[in-house]
Amino acid sequence: MSLIRKSAAELGALIAAGEASAVEVAEAHLDRMAEVEPKVxxxxxxxxxxxxxxxRAVDERLRAGERLGPLAGVPIAHKDIFTTADMPTTAASKILEGWRPPYDATVTRRLREAGLVILGKTNLDEFAMGSSTENSAYGPTRNPWDLTRVPGGSSGGSSAAVAAYEAPLSMGTDTGGSIRQPAALTGIVGMKPTYGGSSRYGLIAFASSLDTPGPFARDVLDAALLHETFSGHDPLDSTSIDAPVPSVVEAARQADVSGMRVGVVKEFGGDGYQPGVLARFNEAVALLESLGAKVVEVSCPSFATALPAYYLIAPSECSSNLARFDAMRYGLRVGDDGTRSAEEVMALTRAAGFGPEVKRRIMLGTYALSSGYYDAYYGQAQKVRTVISREFDAAFHQVDVLVSPTTPTTAFPIGERADDPMAMYLADLCTIPSNLAGNAAISVPCGLADEDGLPVGLQVMAPVLGDDRCYRVGAAVEKALESRWGGPLLKEAAAL
Structure with a gap:
């Protein structure tokens, strides 16, 4: 098996044993990138x-006897929303084109300390605002399963890189589903850790009470190994949880659901869901029951209001966070010819630097926060958020985890929803509640839809700091399905 086909755990073991070098592994993936990047x-x-x-630096550290983590020397693709001192960080926006940060994000620093090798910065929806990676100022990313379709978003570049075997691992961020949704659409594993379980320091903010860094991988164990590598308390992030990282690697290796109580969310399914998605989801639920889990239906009525609440809270925080891009301190500056005021330069810069979706969300958020509307819109949305959190708490008193389809449909054609924001937003229908509540959730592949042969994701949701439960259930489903299929779902993306 070539180096690019091996798992991250296998690559780490080979490098640790001296059977391959970090340079050899990096070269193999760089060559693969050169081959497929023009398409993806x-x-x-x-x-x-x-x-x-x-x-080379990792190889030298290993030769010197330094003890590094199990992923030392393993390549990783890094979402271009984490600051990197040795590479540009643009958030896929013209307003930050060419910007080189003076510091590394905490997640970046921890990856380097553990010996992971950053292959490059991946494409995304501008400032992580989108569900298809079509909103990038630098062109859309394409789904390796079908190059005419989206890879999901906003972390579509990170998910596509792993699905196309350009990288065994990648980093993403999840604000309303931006890890789990693209993972589902590209047939890989994507995890949103508990909010505060992974540091936001050095992550260019979209919505500060929602943004959560998390891993992509081609199997559950690899995702768990990466999760443990970058997670943990960070005093530089005021929202960071000062608690031990859940034992996610142990849970992924356990892969046993016998005796677990699994709740099927009643509100996620039915009209608007692709039949092939529901078929694969129902098969996954039946599989969990056959593995010894007790399956019950759970109703969470407020989940139906999560989407509108999110699209008031997230744009409001976006409006506040993106005010820092003022053409005065860093980034793009337009019209500064000595004749214009600072306000004119700021307006010209933002008009040229921000894309349509970013402008839409800034305007929505600014309106929701404006005098006379704050309580009616933002305030009400926060009350809905509280109700959703309480419904999660009540559900987790009945069951250990909740499950649902990750997305209502498989990957849709590029351009199909570009002019219909509501249709685009509905792609995150199942994922948003976990962001509003801050609990952990994972998407794992559960088969291909009959209609189009494209991947379907199973979402597993767990309580705050119950991340290990997600990996335990995800690994059990993965193991059982691989036994049934005779191997991994993602053998090779057909389009490549």
Whole structure:
């Protein structure tokens, strides 16, 4: 098996044993990127020499006897919303084109300390605002399963890179489903950790009470290994939880659901859901029952109001966070010819630098926060958020985890929803409640839809700091399905 086909755990073991070097592994993935990137457009920045220099440094650390983590020398693709001192960080926006941060994000620093090799920065919806990676200022990313379709978003570049075997691992962020939704659409594993379980320091903010860094991988164990690598308390992030990281690797290796109580969310299914998605989901639920789980139906009525509440809370926070892009301190500056006021330069810069979706959300958020409307819109949305959190708490007194389809449909054609924001927003219908409540949730592949042969994701939701339960259930489903299929679902994306 070639190096690009091996799991991250296998690559880490080979490098640790001296049977492969970090440089050899990096070169294999860089060569794969050169082959498929013209078709996929998963990366915004790649510098072969910088990557190989990182790999050589890891090999030297290992030769010197330094004890590194199980992923030392393993390549990783990094979403271009985490700051990196040695690479540009643009958030896929013209307003930050070419910007080189003076510091690494905490997640970036922890990846480097553990010996992972950053292959490059991946494409995304501008400032992580979108569900298809069509909102990037640098062109859309394409789904490796079908190049005419989206890879999901906002972390579509990260998910496509893993699905296309350009990288065994990648980092994403999940604000309303931006890890789980693209993972489902590209047939890989994507995890949203408990909010506060992974540091936001150095993550360019979209919605600060929702943004959550998390891992992508081609199998559950790899995702768990990466999760443990970058997670944990960070004093630089005021929202970071000062608690031990749940034992996610142990849970992924356990892969046993016997005796677990699994709740099927009644509100997620029916009209608007693709039949092939529901068929694979129902099969996954039956599989869990056959593995010894007790399956019950759970009703969470307020989940139906999560979407409108989210699209008041997230744009409101976006409106506040993006005010810092003022053309005065860093980034793009337009019209500064000495004749215009600072306000004119600021207006011209934002008009040229922000894309349509970002402008839409800034305007929505600014309106929701405006005098006379704050209580009616933002305030009411926060009350809905509280109700959703309480319904999660009540559900988790009945069951250990909740399950649902990750997305209502499989990957849709590029351009199909570009002019219909509501249709686009509905792609995150099942994922948003977990962001509003802050609890953990994972998407794992559960088969291909009959209609189009495209991947379907199973979402597993767990309580706050119950991340290990997600991995335990996800690994059990993965193991059982691989036994049934005779191997992994993602053997090779057909389009490549």
């Amino acid at each position: 457009n998963a990366f915004l920045h790649v510098d072969r020499e910088v990557t190989l220099a990182q790999a």
